[in-house]
Amino acid sequence: MSEIRVEFLSKRYGETTALDGVSLTFPEGSFTALLGPSGCGKTTMLRLIAGFEAPSEGRVLFGKMLVADPTRQLPPEARNVGVVFQSYALWPHMDVAENVAYPLKARHVSSADIPARVAAVLDIVGLRGFEKRRIDELSGGQRQRVALARCLIAEARIILFDEPLANLDMHLRSSMVDAFREVHRRTGATIVYVTHDQAEALALADRVAVMSKGQLLQAATPQEIYRSP
Ligand code: ADP
Numbered sequence: 401m402s403e404i405r406v407e408f409l410s411k412r413y414g415e416t417t418a419l420d421g422v423s424l425t426f427p428e429g430s431f432t433a434l435l436g437p438s439g440c441g442k443t444t445m446l447r448l449i450a451g452f453e454a455p456s457e458g459r460v461l462f463g464k465m466l467v468a469d470p471t472r473q474l475p476p477e478a479r480n481v482g483v484v485f486q487s488y489a490l491w492p493h494m495d496v497a498e499n500v501a502y503p504l505k506a507r508h509v510s511s512a513d514i515p516a517r518v519a520a521v522l523d524i525v526g527l528r529g530f531e532k533r534r535i536d537e538l539s540g541g542q543r544q545r546v547a548l549a550r551c552l553i554a555e556a557r558i559i560l561f562d563e564p565l566a567n568l569d570m571h572l573r574s575s576m577v578d579a580f581r582e583v584h585r586r587t588g589a590t591i592v593y594v595t596h597d598q599a600e601a602l603a604l605a606d607r608v609a610v611m612s613k614g615q616l617l618q619a620a621t622p623q624e625i626y627r628s629p
C-alpha cells in the first residue's frame with residue numbers, strides 16, 4: 401500500500417509547466433531525495449502526492465490504488481500521508497505534548513492512550529521528557545523535532561519532507577540528519593524528501609531523484625551518483 405507511483409505526471413499553472421511528464425516509483429519503505437534547483441518542480445510533486453493539488457495530466461497511485469488523476473482525487477485527509485514543511489507551524493501557547501497530540505484530536509483516540517503515544521514519538525525524535533516544555537523555550541532544532549513528532553503520531557505510512565532543514569544552521573543540520581535516519585529506521589515509512597542540497601540528499605537518502613525544469617533527469621542510489629561523471 402505504501403509504494404508510491406507517479407505516471408506521466410504533469411502540472412501546469414497558467415503558462416508555467418511546473419511538472420512535465422514525470423514517471424517514478426518510490427518503493428515501499430524507501431527513502432528518496434528529490435533533488436534539484438529552486439523552481440524545478442520538487443514541491444509541486446509533493447503537493448500532488450499529498451493531494452493539495454490535482455494533476456493536469458497523469459496519475460498518482462499508492463500501491464494498486466489510484467489516488468489522483470485529472471478527473472478524480474482522493475482528499476488529503478484520506479491519504480494517510482504525513483507532511484513536514486520548513487516552517488514548523490507549531491502552536492506557541494501549547495506545550496510540547498499538546499502540540500504533538502494535536503492530530504489525534506480529530507481521530508477519536510482515547511485520551512488514556514495519548515500520553516504513551518506522545519512519549520513514543522518523542523523518543524524517536526530524541527525529545528524524551530520534553531512533554532511539558534513550552535515551544536518558545538525551545539531551539540530551532542528542537543522545534544523541528546516537535547514538528548516531526550507531531551507528524552509521526554498519526555502513524556502515516558508515507559511521510560513527505562519539504563526542505564525541513566532550510567531554516568537551521570550547519571551544526572543543527574547534521575544532528576537532524578541523524579534524526580531523519582532514525583525516523584526512517586523506526587517507522588519503515590516510505591519517505592520523500594525535497595532538498596536543493598546535494599550533500600544533504602546523498603547523506604540521507606537510499607535513492608536520489610534528480611529533477612530539472614519539471615522533468616526527471618536521473619534516479620539512482622547515492623553510490624551510483626558518486627560513480628557517475
Ligand atoms: P521547487 O520546489 O523545485 O522550488 P516548485 O514546485 O515550487 O519548485 O515550482 C515549480 C514551478 O512552478 C516554478 O516555476 C514555480 O514558480 C511554479 N509554481 C509553483 N506553484 C505555483 C502556483 N501556485 N502558481 C503558479 N506557479 C507556481
Ligand code: ADP
Pocket residue numbers: 521551552553554555556557586587588589
Ligand atoms: P513491526 O515492524 O514490528 O511490525 P510496525 O511497523 O507496526 O512494527 O511499527 C513499530 C512501531 O512503530 C509501532 O509502535 C508503531 O505504532 C510505530 N510506527 C509505525 N509506523 C509509524 C509511523 N509512520 N510513525 C510513527 N510511529 C510509527
